[in-house]
Structure formats: C-alpha cells, structure tokens
Amino acid sequence: MPEISVKLGKRAYPVVIGSGMEHRLVPRIRKLIGRNRLFVIYDAQVYALYGQRLGKLLKQVARPVNLVIPAGEKSKTPAQLGRIYDFLLSEKITRSDLILACGGGVVSDLVGYAAATVLRGVPWAVISTTLLGMVDASIGGKTAINHARGKNLVGAFWQPRLVWCDTQYLATLPSRELIGGMGELLKYTGLIGQSVLTKLRAFIDGGDLLDMSRLQPLIVSSVRYKANLVAADETDHSRRRVLNLGHTFGHAIEVGAGYGRLLHGEALVAGLKAACHMSGTTLARKRALQPYCCLIESFMPLIPRPRIDLHRAFEALFVDKKRTGERPKFILLEKLGQPIIVTNVKTDEVRKSLMFALSDFELTGELND
Ligand SMILES: NC(=O)c1ccc[n+]([C@@H]2O[C@H](COP(=O)([O-])OP(=O)(O)OC[C@H]3O[C@@H](n4cnc5c(N)ncnc54)[C@H](O)[C@@H]3O)[C@@H](O)[C@H]2O)c1
Numbered sequence: 336m337p338e339i340s341v342k343l344g345k346r347a348y349p350v351v352i353g354s355g356m357e358h359r360l361v362p363r364i365r366k367l368i369g370r371n372r373l374f375v376i377y378d379a380q381v382y383a384l385y386g387q388r389l390g391k392l393l394k395q396v397a398r399p400v401n402l403v404i405p406a407g408e409k410s411k412t413p414a415q416l417g418r419i420y421d422f423l424l425s426e427k428i429t430r431s432d433l434i435l436a437c438g439g440g441v442v443s444d445l446v447g448y449a450a451a452t453v454l455r456g457v458p459w460a461v462i463s464t465t466l467l468g469m470v471d472a473s474i475g476g477k478t479a480i481n482h483a484r485g486k487n488l489v490g491a492f493w494q495p496r497l498v499w500c501d502t503q504y505l506a507t508l509p510s511r512e513l514i515g516g517m518g519e520l521l522k523y524t525g526l527i528g529q530s531v532l533t534k535l536r537a538f539i540d541g542g543d544l545l546d547m548s549r550l551q552p553l554i555v556s557s558v559r560y561k562a563n564l565v566a567a568d569e570t571d572h573s574r575r576r577v578l579n580l581g582h583t584f585g586h587a588i589e590v591g592a593g594y595g596r597l598l599h600g601e602a603l604v605a606g607l608k609a610a611c612h613m614s615g616t617t618l619a620r621k622r623a624l625q626p627y628c629c630l631i632e633s634f635m636p637l638i639p640r641p642r643i644d645l646h647r648a649f650e651a652l653f654v655d656k657k658r659t660g661e662r663p664k665f666i667l668l669e670k671l672g673q674p675i676i677v678t679n680v681k682t683d684e685v686r687k688s689l690m691f692a693l694s695d696f697e698l699t700g701e702l703n704d
Pocket residue numbers: 378379380381384406407408411438439440441442444464465466467468471472473474475476477478486487504505506507508509512515
C-alpha cells in the first residue's frame with residue numbers, strides 16, 4: 336500500500352494509494368480524531384454508491400454526522416458553501432473535530448474551503464473517488480468555490496491531514512470521467528519523463544482502463560511528482576506552475592467548446608497536443624518529443640468532438656489576458672521530463688499549435704488577434 340508524504344514540516348500529511356483498503360481507513364481516522372467528532376460530507380453520487388458502506392465503517396470510529404452535496408461543478412457555489420456552514424455550525428463543530436470530504440475534485444475543493452474558513456480553520460481529510468481527484472485535486476491544499484466571473488476565484492490554501500485514494504471506487508466512475516482523469520496522467524507523463532511514458536503506453540495498449548495493476552503505479556508516480564512540487568512551492572509562485580502543462584491551451588479549448596461540453600481532462604488532452612506541437616520548435620526537440628506526441632495522439636479518439644468557436648478560444652488565450660495586462664504563460668517541454676515556463680511566445684505560433692490540435696474538430700468563428 337504505497338504512501339506518499341507531502342512534506343510540509345508540521346503540516347506534512349500522507350496520500351495513501353491502494354485498492355480495496357477500506358478496513359484500513361478506520362485506524363487512520365481514529366488516529367486523526369482521537370475523542371473528537373467526525374463530520375462527513377459526501378458527493379451525492381458517491382453517497383448513493385458507497386454511503387452505507389462507508390457510514391458503517393466510520394461508525395466504528397465515531398458517530399459521524401453526514402451531509403450530502405449535489406453532484407457536479409454547479410455545487411461549487413456560495414449557496415452550497417452556506418449549506419455546509421449551516422450544517423457544521425448547527426451541529427456545533429469545534430476546531431478539534433475533523434471534516435471528511437468523500438468525492439471528486441468538486442467536493443474536495445468545496446469542503447476544503449469550508450474547512451479552511453469555518454471557525455478560521457478546522458482539520459479536514461479527503462476520501463478521493465475520482466481519478467482526477469486522486470492524481471490532482473485532492474493533493475496540495477488548493478481549495479475554492481467558483482464566482483460568476485470565473486472558476487476557483489474564491490479560495491484558500493488549507494492542507495488536508497490525510498488523502499485516501501482507494502482505486503476500487505474508480506470501477507463505478509463514468510467512462511468520460513475516467514478518461515478525463517487520464518488527461519491529467521498524460522500531463523504528468525510529459526512532466527516526469529520516459530519511465531512513466533513506457534508505463535502509460537503499456538496501460539493504453541492493454542486496452543483495459545480499469546486494470547488496477549497498471550493504473551495504480553501511474554497514480555503513484557503522479558502523486559509523488561505533485562507532492563514534491565507542493566512541498567517545494569506550496570502557494571504556487573514558481574515550480575508548482577509546471578502542473579499547468581497543456582492547461583493554457585486546454586482552458587481555451589474548453590471555452591471554445593462552450594462550458595460543460597468538454598470535461599476539463601478531455602480539453603486537456605487536446606491542450607497537451609497543442610503544447611507538444613508548440614514545444615517542437617527545433618528538429619532535435621521535435622524528435623525527442625515524438626514518442627510523447629504519439630501517445631497524446633492515441634488519446635485523441637477517446638475524446639468527444641464538439642464544435643469549437645475559434646474566436647472564443649483565442650480570446651480566452653489572449654484578449655482576456657491583455658485586459659489584465661498579463662501575457663499568457665505556456666508550459667512547454669524542452670524534452671520529455673523537462674518543462675519550461677515561457678511567456679514570450681509569438682501569436683502566430685500559438686495560432687498554429689491551436690489549429691494543429693483542433694485539426695479534426697468542426698470549427699466556427701475567426702482567428703484574429
Ligand atoms: N484543488 C486543486 O488543486 C484542483 C486540481 C484540479 C481540479 N480541481 C477541481 O476539481 C473539480 C473536478 O473534479 P472531478 O473531475 O473529480 O469532478 P467531480 O468531483 O465533479 O466528479 C465527477 C463526477 O463523478 C461522480 N463521481 C465521483 N466519484 C464517483 C465514483 N467513484 N463512482 C461514480 N461516480 C463518481 C460525481 O458525482 C460527478 O458527477 C473541478 O471543480 C476543478 O476545479 C481542483
């Protein structure tokens with residue numbers, strides 16, 4: 336049962352990865368709460384599937400008090416946050432209790448933010464139930480809700496005490512969500528290098544996206560990579576930013592498709608294709624990145640093809656940024672496993688790479704600066 340520590344001194348915490356390890360959860364939670372109380376906040380879908388089982392287990396530790404949050408991004412709102420505050424405060428939570436979030440990135444972002452702010456900070460932990468949650472959202476203490484002006488605009492850094500990644504839960508994840516999570520695995524592959532590329536290639540060629548013997552080591556490598564970055568740059572001012580590989584393009588493609596049409600991880604696959612193209616500025620680089628570009632290509636048939644409004648996509652890349660005086664940042668690869676942060680990119684190169692990534696999408700709108 337691999338266990339990776341996010342090394343943040345006194346606030347260090349373990350990310351535990353395994354399959355079918357529910358029985359081991361009880362002593363972990365007991366250690367965290369001692370004689371204090373447990374508040375469990377579930378994603379509705381996760382509650383329907385696993386609530387009874389988890390409830391039974393957690394009763395061995397304490398008498399948990401539960402709240403269920405509607406599934407999906409639409410729950411990262413002040414209204415749901417308010418519901419959580421009402422629940423916690425009416426149940427008279429104290430700063431010695433523990434809040435446990437059970438679900439994917441939506442629930443960990445929302446519950447983490449509630450934990451960061453209620454009574455000025457209450458300890459929390461996550462049982463992560465999506466692939467994206469396990470390799471990304473649950474680790475690193477970034478918590479947030481959305482605002483009408485954009486995603487994740489209101490939030491805080493508040494590290495959990497434990498992240499629990501039991502891959503048995505992935506068996507019920509809708510396949511689009513699983514593939515979306517794989518977009519993030521594909522990102523880590525570019526950041527980490529050849530060793531992971533070989534493993535991800537074998538996993539994809541194996542044809543079984545729920546082959547845990549192959550998936551779990553990929554989750555472990557990704558978590559280890561992110562844990563190291565978080566320990567080195569907790570508040571995302573420098574090195575942690577490389578985690579945005581493929582995301583500048585991915586975000587633009589997500590916007591171009593119209594919000595909600597592509598999952599974040601699906602848009603990321605196309606975004607990585609663009610970033611890989613833009614990284615190959617010299618023949619030597621192109622050659623070095625070829626196996627990675629090929630791997631990205633093999634993911635492309637797995638993602639849907641909504642119509643993309645190029646004008647909106649390009650606006651997301653440049654115009655929105657210009658308004659705030661920022662230049663768009665691109666994480667590129669010098670070679671596999673060697674990310675660099677670049678701001679001085681030529682508009683024309685960005686345009687070419689975007690068009691390359693979207694070559695088999697139906698496109699509308701015009702690309703102008
Ligand atoms: N904090 C961070 O560092 C960070 C990083 C990346 C993403 N995020 C955030 O994460 C969110 C996306 O997370 P997500 O992709 O996990 O989405 P999600 O939490 O919405 O879960 C996806 C869907 O799967 C369902 N689900 C969850 N677990 C399931 C299971 N085991 N079986 C069946 N269905 C299940 C949920 O009900 C939901 O409908 C976004 O809001 C994003 O902003 C945060």
